[in-house]
Amino acid sequence: MEKQHAAPAVQQPKTGRHLKRANGYFYLLPALLLIVVFSYIPFIKTIFLSFFTINSSNEVVAFAGLKNYLRVLEDQEFLNSVVNTIKYTAVTVPVTLILAYFFAMLCCRTRRLSRVYETMLALPMAVSMSVATTIFNLMLNPNIGPVNHYLHLNVEWLTDKNTVIYTLILIGIWLHVGMAFLFLLSAVRNVPAELLESARLDGAPLSRQVISIYIPMTSPTLFYLLCTNLASSMMMSDLVIALTQGGTSNSSTSTIIYYMYRKAFYIYNYGAAYASAVLAFLIAFALILASFILEKRKVHYS
Amino acid sequence: MIGNKTLPRTSNRKKQRTQDWLIQLIALVCGLIIIIPVLYCLSLSFMRVSEILSRPPKIFPGGLYLGNYETALTKSMIPRFLLNSMIISLICSIVRVLTASLAGFGFAFLDFRGKNLLFYLVLGTMLIPGDVILTSNYFTISQLGLVNTYLGIMLLYFVSANNIFMMRQHFLTVSKTLREAAQIDGCGDLRFYGQILLPISSPVLVTVFISSFISTWNMYLWPLIVANSSNEMRTVQVGLKTLNFAEEASYGGTMAGAMIILIPTLLVFLIFQRRIVGGMSTGSVKG
Structure with a gap:
């Protein structure tokens, strides 16, 4: 009886590990999503847009280089x-x-x-x-x-x-x-x-x-x-x-x-x-x- | 202590004692100088207009005049501002504890591809000052239709890299065998996180919660920009600068308002002072 019980217990970590891999991202998702949307994207956008002429409605008008x-x-x-x-x-x-x-x-x-x-x-x-x-x-x-x-x-x-x-x-x-x-x-x-x-x-x-x-x-x-x-x-x-x-x-x-x-x-x-x-x-x-x-x-x- | 043995002479000990008192005296005087602005605010908030405007300036109020507090609480938007700030700070802090502990758990306990890279991605945000991306973030919030809303003010503050780092560092000190034992008992990750890890980490959770509460309660520029066109949505810090009392009540009312706004953070500070620093320094210095 005990041996039969032990067998699936050993196997469990193997199937569990695949789940765990996906699991990791699940726990990070809320934090990462917020970080990307409110830190990295605006940062890149700020740098990118600094090279453009932008009108007062925040629309890109033309490339401005370093102007x-x-x-x-x-x-x-x-x-x-x-x-x-x-x-x-x-x-x-x-x-x-x-x-x-x-x-x-x-x-x-x-x-x-x-x-x-x-x-x-x-x-x-x-x-x-x-x-x-x-x-x-x-x-x-x-x-x-x-x-x-x-x-x-x-x-x-x-x-x-x-x-x-x-x-x-x-x-x-x-x-x-x-x-x-x-x-x-x-x-x-x-x-x-x-x-x-x-x-x-x-x-x-x-x-x-x-x-x-x-x-x-x-x-x-x-x-x-x-x-x-x-x-x-x-x-x-x-x-x-x-x-x-x-x-x-x-x-x-x-x-x-x-x-x-x-x-x-x-x-x-x-x-x-x-x-x-x-x-x-x-x-x-x-x-x-x-x-x-x-x-x-x-x-x-x- | 060893010091007592190496200083057997009473004259030396006496010298030590006077030095001790002298240092305490200097420290007290420095402390008093530091808190003068707060004492001044407190004192003025109890003064009548005539006392505030008297020359030479009065330092202590003649009595405990409560009219300024009454004006601040009934003739201004301060109660509404307090409600706004309370809602924003409470929700932000709770969500921050959640996002930080979830991510901290992932980084400390789970294995997955790209974990280190993602961890550096989180830490990297500490190098991007929030003020630099202010304009860009404002347009994101505005495109989402969240200008003049609680969510618009809060969304940016739902996550803090520093808090994630603190949680991770703390979780790394939790024994791995605890999780293994839980797994053998058939306890899944989510249950381990919610029913075992969080309860045993409550001191760190409290630290994260409190430091978030103080920082969101005290923030200024972002709520100023997001709730710029709606007086109703202003937080206390922004609202304090827009108070408009009838002329004779203006100074006293403003000081009473400042005192009211100060009380929540002051209480939190007095109760949790040591814990805040303990938590912050483990999150930062030990790196």
Whole structure:
């Protein structure tokens, strides 16, 4: 009896395996379908259409070659947007990471009030861009806001063309520091205790410990944060839209994606929108590629 | 700890203790500076107009004036915006958990041709920033007739490569023998997935759910574009920027509105703070 039972049991995996093969695709289908339709196809379409002249009803009129690109690259507004985007990224990303690292080192050892200040330092991560800009808008208001009054400043945070970009940077840092802090905190706490102990016995000062133990040991997390922050900063546009209501007449606060958004949804110049989108992608991609080269040389995986 | 043995002197220990308190103090001050904007918003939401406009600017409200909340909830579209955002975030997060766990299961447990290629195809989307393909996606949604609809806002967010990766990494840690045992008992793949794998993975599912909830609740540009011509379909984040109160209530009402919108994510954050980071870092750093 038992032997008869065993025979089909051995055979089952064989017939099952064919089923399983088809099965695999079945489980992936929903995810893959969405990914192809809403990531790859639009990506290819964006690149493809950037080489065509497109009318304001989004219909292809003629092949344009590089004309869209040349027109965008000659546009002073676009060049300003590139400068603003790079300025924003070049300040926001390093300051966020350094500040978050400082906070993480400060909170590294668990102390009595750890829970309290850790929660406070991480809190901005729960706040949306929209809520944050609403609050900062009022805080930085030169007439009724407390910032200028209590810091004895006289800054036109939101209207002065040369200052607005720094206001954007300030809010950008505030929005991103909480998440970076939480990641770095868990990274810093995972640095092996024996390494630190031996460094302490050798009498290495804290600055030395940070440079030769903490930073190398936390470099994977730092690298991850560098990449994600670089990517999101290079694509920043929502802050501009929400804070300066577009600043539609001037390009003093425009970023690359904001330029694209304006060309597509206000001016209906889709050729320029697609071309600037591709350029935004290329610039961001080059930066991330550069950080991967940095990773090969500097990041230490245990 | 070893530290106690190597520091036998009381003076040293005292020094250590004062240093401890000093560090806590600095951390608290930094924390306070960081949360000033939120405290400011909270404080203003309880102020009367005269207090908000007073010079010098007041920091604390004179009392717990609830009029701003009343205005925000009765004289604006905020309740409708809240409903929209709740529907969108809940459905998006549930669907994301489903698509991610199904795909994660496929990648972790099943064998089929082209699996690695498909896996790289999924990861590759992380290199395509959503903003770059915004215009193109808008036309897809518009061709499907989904402008100004919930589905139009949600469809793009039904899947996240990051979540799939997280689920796969987690499922890889689940013992293969568990599945073999289930198979011997005659349990098919779908039943194994639904009745064994999902229940034992609930911590990761919760992490995926919560991180999706926060990110969809907070999204801005996409709902702004898709629901551009219908005030009724706006999400809270977009709606907050369009609030139009009668002049005397404008600042207080907006701040109360901002506070109301902040509460759901703030609660989720306070309850699940640690879990979110734990889940995200296993999904990203361990690669």
